[in-house]
Amino acid sequence: MQNISKKIVPRKDLVGDLGEKGQLFCQTNLVIQDGNINNGSYSPYQSVSKTPQKEISKILATIPNHVYSNTLFEKLSELNNIDGAETINSIIDLVIFHRHFSLNDEVYLPSNGESSMILLYNELQKDKEIFLIDEPEKV
Numbered sequence: 001m002q003n004i005s006k007k008i009v010p011r012k013d014l015v016g017d018l019g020e021k022g023q024l025f026c027q028t029n030l031v032i033q034d035g036n037i038n039n040g041s042y043s044p045y046q047s048v049s050k051t052p053q054k055e056i057s058k059i060l061a062t063i064p065n066h067v068y069s070n071t072l073f074e075k076l077s078e079l080n081n082i083d084g085a086e087t088i089n090s091i092i093d094l095v096i097f098h099r100h101f102s103l104n105d106e107v108y109l110p111s112n113g114e115s116s117m118i119l120l121y122n123e124l125q126k127d128k129e130i131f132l133i134d135e136p137e138k139v
Contacts, residue, residue, distance in 0.1 A: 006032065008030040008031060008032070010027050010029045010030070011027070011028040011030070012026070012028075012102070013025060013026045013028075015101065015118050015122070016117070016118035016122065017121075018103065018110075018114060018117075018118075021103060023103070024101055024102075024103050024110060024118060025101065025102045025103070026099065026101055026102075027099070027101070027102045028097055028099045029097060029098045029099075029100075030045065030095055030097045031095070031097075032057075032091065032094050032096075033050075033054060033057045033095070033096050034057050035054050035055070035056075035057035035058035037054075037096065039098070041098045041100075042096040042098045043097060043098070044093075044095070044096055045092065045095040045096060045097050046093050046095070048087045048088060048093050049087065050096075051083070052082050052083065052084035052085050052087060052088055053088065053093070053094055053096070055082045055085075056079060056082060056085060056088050056094070059075060059078050059082075060079075062075060063075055063076070
């Protein structure tokens, strides 16, 4: 149960510099589904369904209360009765994520022009012998 409640530090990758506005990051927030997370912007990290994730997490949270009782095996058998339970094989299958841009540690939605500028900048940073650029605003 300690692993389910463990906090995961968000990953921040520098995407580019927006000049006076500051540096733009792509931030990935990872959390372990504890059965109570209903935020639709989070998606499963692995290719599993959200429903068994939530149901398994809810039951796992109750197991410590049954360790020293005669209902422990009943609780454990409830895990097998969850549709899709076979898709959850490890703690990584309970991880969900949300990815967004951040500017000055705030969620940020870059304009089309800013997106094009950043994509073009990142392409120009790659070690290539030649660049052919036509309509870079549509990159």
